[in-house]
Amino acid sequence: MTIVIKGGTVVTADLTFRADVLVDGDTIAAVGPDLVGDEVIDASGAYVMPGGIDPHTHLEMPFMGTFSSDDFDTGTAAALAGGTTMVVDFCLPAPNESLIDALQAWHQKAGKARTDYSFHMAITWWGEKVFDEMPLVVERGINTFKHFMAYKGALMVNDDEMFASFSRCAEIGAMPLVHAENGDVVAFLQQKLLAEGNNGPEAHAYSRPPEVEGEATNRAIMIADQAGVPLYVVHVSCEQSHEAIRRARQKGMRVYGEPLIQHLTLDEREYFNADWDYAARRVMSPPFRDKANQDSLWAGLASGSLQVVATDHCAFTTQQKRFGVGDFTKIPNGTGGLEDRLAMLWTRGVRTGRLTMNEFVAATSTNIAKILNIYPRKGAILPGADADLVILDPAATKTISAATQKSAIDYNVFEGMEVTGLPVVTLSRGRIAYQNGEIRSETGTGRFVERPAGPPVAKALSTWKELTAPRRIERSGIPAGV
Ligand SMILES: NC(=O)NCCC(=O)O
Ligand SMILES: [Zn+2]
Numbered sequence: 001m002t003i004v005i006k007g008g009t010v011v012t013a014d015l016t017f018r019a020d021v022l023v024d025g026d027t028i029a030a031v032g033p034d035l036v037g038d039e040v041i042d043a044s045g046a047y048v049m050p051g052g053i054d055p056h057t058h059l060e061m062p063f064m065g066t067f068s069s070d071d072f073d074t075g076t077a078a079a080l081a082g083g084t085t086m087v088v089d090f091c092l093p094a095p096n097e098s099l100i101d102a103l104q105a106w107h108q109k110a111g112k113a114r115t116d117y118s119f120h121m122a123i124t125w126w127g128e129k130v131f132d133e134m135p136l137v138v139e140r141g142i143n144t145f146k147h148f149m150a151y152k153g154a155l156m157v158n159d160d161e162m163f164a165s166f167s168r169c170a171e172i173g174a175m176p177l178v179h180a181e182n183g184d185v186v187a188f189l190q191q192k193l194l195a196e197g198n199n200g201p202e203a204h205a206y207s208r209p210p211e212v213e214g215e216a217t218n219r220a221i222m223i224a225d226q227a228g229v230p231l232y233v234v235h236v237s238c239e240q241s242h243e244a245i246r247r248a249r250q251k252g253m254r255v256y257g258e259p260l261i262q263h264l265t266l267d268e269r270e271y272f273n274a275d276w277d278y279a280a281r282r283v284m285s286p287p288f289r290d291k292a293n294q295d296s297l298w299a300g301l302a303s304g305s306l307q308v309v310a311t312d313h314c315a316f317t318t319q320q321k322r323f324g325v326g327d328f329t330k331i332p333n334g335t336g337g338l339e340d341r342l343a344m345l346w347t348r349g350v351r352t353g354r355l356t357m358n359e360f361v362a363a364t365s366t367n368i369a370k371i372l373n374i375y376p377r378k379g380a381i382l383p384g385a386d387a388d389l390v391i392l393d394p395a396a397t398k399t400i401s402a403a404t405q406k407s408a409i410d411y412n413v414f415e416g417m418e419v420t421g422l423p424v425v426t427l428s429r430g431r432i433a434y435q436n437g438e439i440r441s442e443t444g445t446g447r448f449v450e451r452p453a454g455p456p457v458a459k460a461l462s463t464w465k466e467l468t469a470p471r472r473i474e475r476s477g478i479p480a481g482v
């Protein structure tokens with residue numbers, strides 16, 4: 001059974017051209033003029049792009065005394081409706097839990113997925129067992145390890161643990177990721193604010209100023225450089241962090257930065273809303289920033305110092321957010337975004353001229369496929385690539401509303417915003433998974449995508465580090481000691 005997408009304009013990270021796309025089974029069979037297939041999808045007037053890859057989701061995540069409310073079923077339904085065909089979720093071992101056991105638990109949860117998926121393994125504690133199991137995780141198709149520099153007393157790891165883990169990543173061809181905020185300072189500021197009577201959601205933002213993110217980003221970059229490993233900084237929200245990444249890249253370091261669609265489009269005024277629920281629903285870490293910081297993130301995407309736009313989809317209901325009434329530190333941190341990432345980025349990025357269409361594809365799909373070492377299987381429109389495709393109608397428009405979303409929660413942080421340029425058809429590995437507002441793929445049809453270790457950048461960096469490593473100078477005329 002073949003499907004041909006006819007009459008559209010193919011947009012990839014580097015090219016825009018008129019062509020049909022022929023899909024045979026799971027993969028793309030041909031890209032070119034006048035292709036013929038058993039079933040035809042008319043894409044006239046629309047753009048055909050690689051399906052979105054969201055490298056940062058937390059589906060059914062145990063966190064802050066509860067579980068995020070979108071699981072792999074509803075979360076990946078939301079993804080498909082938003083043109084995203086692969087998610088990378090975070091596997092979080094409990095303290096002292098084996099990484100392999102945790103991985104098994106995450107595979108179990110992901111059995112419900114409707115899109116392809118992968119995991120990042122979080123380093124939530126450190127010891128010989130973790131050191132020994134990291135290569136086993138890599139053997140199981142995971143080449144990234146996440147480190148939380150915040151959430152003191154829960155997920156946070158210290159510098160010595162990070163250095164040990166980053167060094168292990170270098171040895172096994174894996175890449176560390178960081179949530180970069182100074183967890184000690186955040187914990188101090190939280191207690192100070194509470195003691196001063198600042199217990200509402202706005203205090204969440206006060207407790208995590210851009211400086212704590214900038215400092216942690218600089219520290220993580222230094223540790224990665226000393227360990228000789230590339231680094232990926234998740235949810236970069238401010239100039240302080242972006243500046244650290246930009247500077248490191250200018251020095252030749254292999255550092256990547258990931259802004260979120262929320263930080264690009266929502267600002268700190270959200271926390272000053274007089275409605276407690278409204279403000280608490282937007283509590284996430286790092287918090288939303290001001291316009292100057294948003295401009296910095298947009299500039300980073302345009303100039304290439306930031307590479308990926310993700311969501312950090314971690315959806316809690318209003319009921320769950322109310323755990324923090326009277327104490328903002330107990331508001332579960334996280335917001336949704338999976339369903340709206342592409343439409344929001346198209347509307348606020350491409351339609352405003354901040355991004356080209358090709359930059360849009362790079363930021364939503366191709367760059368992360370390369371960083372995660374799954375390109376061109378994912379993130380490409382080429383014969384042999386997985387037929388993960390999105391047809392985006394640049395004229396289609398809607399007003400974002402929780403009433404019509406696929407996500408399981410009862411609100412949407414983008415509620416009421418008008419978006420123009422919508423994913424209208426999504427194909428997941430060759431099957432029509434979303435069309436005319438309907439999810440057509442069944443729960444459980446997603447597949448785990450193995451990501452091999454040793455991507456080209458890791459290999460290049462280890463060659464360079466070896467070449468420039470300190471070397472003993474052999475001397476003949478050594479003066480006699482005194
Ligand atoms: N971002 C957030 O507030 N929640 C999810 C966990 C994390 O990524 O820090
Ligand atoms: Zn985080």
Ligand SMILES: [Zn+2]
Nearest residue numbers: 056058312314
């Ligand atoms: Zn996250």
